[in-house]
Amino acid sequence: MLAIRLYTTYGRRLVAQAATNEVLSPGEISKDGTIYHKVKSIYVDAPLSKGTFKGFFGSTDEVGILRLGLIWGNLDRKSENSAWVEGEYDYSTGDDSAAMYGPTPPVSTKAITYAQSGIIEPAWDQRRADQMRIDHERFEPPYPEPPRMISGLRKLDQEADQAIRTAVTHRSVTSTGFQSVARTHSGAKAYAPSISWLALPNNDVHFEVGEFDTYSSPRIEDNQIVSRRIEFPTRFARTPKVVTWLYEVSFGIQGHVWNSLKTEAKGITCDGFDIDVRTWGAHQSFDGARVGWLAFDDGDSKSRVKTGTVRVSRFEGWLHNQEVKFGGEPFAKAPALFHVLTVIDCCRDKDMKLSMDTTHVTSTGFRFSAGTWARDHNMTQVVWLWIAVE
Numbered sequence: 001m002l003a004i005r006l007y008t009t010y011g012r013r014l015v016a017q018a019a020t021n022e023v024l025s026p027g028e029i030s031k032d033g034t035i036y037h038k039v040k041s042i043y044v045d046a047p048l049s050k051g052t053f054k055g056f057f058g059s060t061d062e063v064g065i066l067r068l069g070l071i072w073g074n075l076d077r078k079s080e081n082s083a084w085v086e087g088e089y090d091y092s093t094g095d096d097s098a099a100m101y102g103p104t105p106p107v108s109t110k111a112i113t114y115a116q117s118g119i120i121e122p123a124w125d126q127r128r129a130d131q132m133r134i135d136h137e138r139f140e141p142p143y144p145e146p147p148r149m150i151s152g153l154r155k156l157d158q159e160a161d162q163a164i165r166t167a168v169t170h171r172s173v174t175s176t177g178f179q180s181v182a183r184t185h186s187g188a189k190a191y192a193p194s195i196s197w198l199a200l201p202n203n204d205v206h207f208e209v210g211e212f213d214t215y216s217s218p219r220i221e222d223n224q225i226v227s228r229r230i231e232f233p234t235r236f237a238r239t240p241k242v243v244t245w246l247y248e249v250s251f252g253i254q255g256h257v258w259n260s261l262k263t264e265a266k267g268i269t270c271d272g273f274d275i276d277v278r279t280w281g282a283h284q285s286f287d288g289a290r291v292g293w294l295a296f297d298d299g300d301s302k303s304r305v306k307t308g309t310v311r312v313s314r315f316e317g318w319l320h321n322q323e324v325k326f327g328g329e330p331f332a333k334a335p336a337l338f339h340v341l342t343v344i345d346c347c348r349d350k351d352m353k354l355s356m357d358t359t360h361v362t363s364t365g366f367r368f369s370a371g372t373w374a375r376d377h378n379m380t381q382v383v384w385l386w387i388a389v390e
Helices: none
Strands: 004-007 013-016 021-025 028-031 034-036 042-044 051-060 065-074 109-111 116-120 132-138 148-158 164-171 177-184 194-200 207-213 225-231 241-251 258-266 272-278 288-296 305-313 318-325 336-347 352-359 365-372 379-389
Touching: 116 132, 116 336, 148 164, 148 207, 148 241, 148 288, 148 336, 177 194, 194 336, 194 379, 207 225, 241 258, 241 379, 258 288, 258 379, 272 288, 305 318, 305 336, 305 365, 336 352, 336 365, 352 379, 365 379
Parallel strands: none
Antiparallel strands: 004 013, 021 028, 028 034, 042 109, 051 065, 116 194, 132 177, 148 194, 148 352, 164 177, 164 241, 207 288, 225 272, 241 288, 241 336, 258 272, 258 336, 305 379, 318 365, 336 379, 352 365
16 A cells, blocks of 8 residues: 545545655656556545544554554444444454454445546638537547546637637547537638547546536526526535536627627535626627536545636737646646636627647646737637646
């Protein structure tokens, strides 16, 4: 055993490991200068649904942990028929059978597999309206079961004074890969959209994902705001963190009018949240938008999931080779990185050329270049959401 990580339902975590740790390759880890091969992580469910952790029993030496057990106590003090009761470890004989009594409960285990991410640049004919491009992507390595998937708009490249009706998505997700889809519709064209994607394996982090389409939803406040309550498929033990982004945007031909759009999560509880999609400014509106959302338990995953935003203003235009630090506890290895548009605020009298590129992703941060590469632009701001997952 090279390391152990304990979780509670209150977000506290205990990690016991070497002073220096470095992931050399999948399954190969260096700890304090010693290289270990065929390393894997195992997740073990708590043996007591109404239990409390009391401590350890076992033995160790200067090399590492040789023998380790967990001592659990039953919280139901009034029950005389509990399958498990507290006990003592007999250090004189080395007999651990007295530490826990009763039948051995079933313990579920599953290997923790890691997230994967990528960028897709579809082959695109900028002269054609109503295009659809489908690409087949493979997971390397494949997952033991189909992962949860999210994707979104990484780049928009649109001609001035033209309708914007650009959408991306994913489908047919299996344990080995998926299909990505990019399209324009309703007579619209695009220069070159780009897709960012992230695969979330079924491991010990509680994720919930979904999409929201504004097309069939009522508008409020002069047709500028769409809001809907989203209920989580599985309730969180405590209030999760929720982030949102854009899958699809649709603006009509409006001449020298601003195309402004943003999305955010409000009123977050353990059961759900309010998703808010809006434009702003006098006489502004949007035809439609499709928004993605991700909710996760921020308490017990601070070293496994990190999020943030990159904002570029009119005066900055294009930020080149900037650095983002993740902050907090570093990842055990370089994470999968997902980055997508979440706020757009540009005038349509100029080409809308918005993109973010990332490089040098490490366990502590990454570098990026983002903004508009158009020499003559009319952008007030653009914001990308980034999500890093181990």
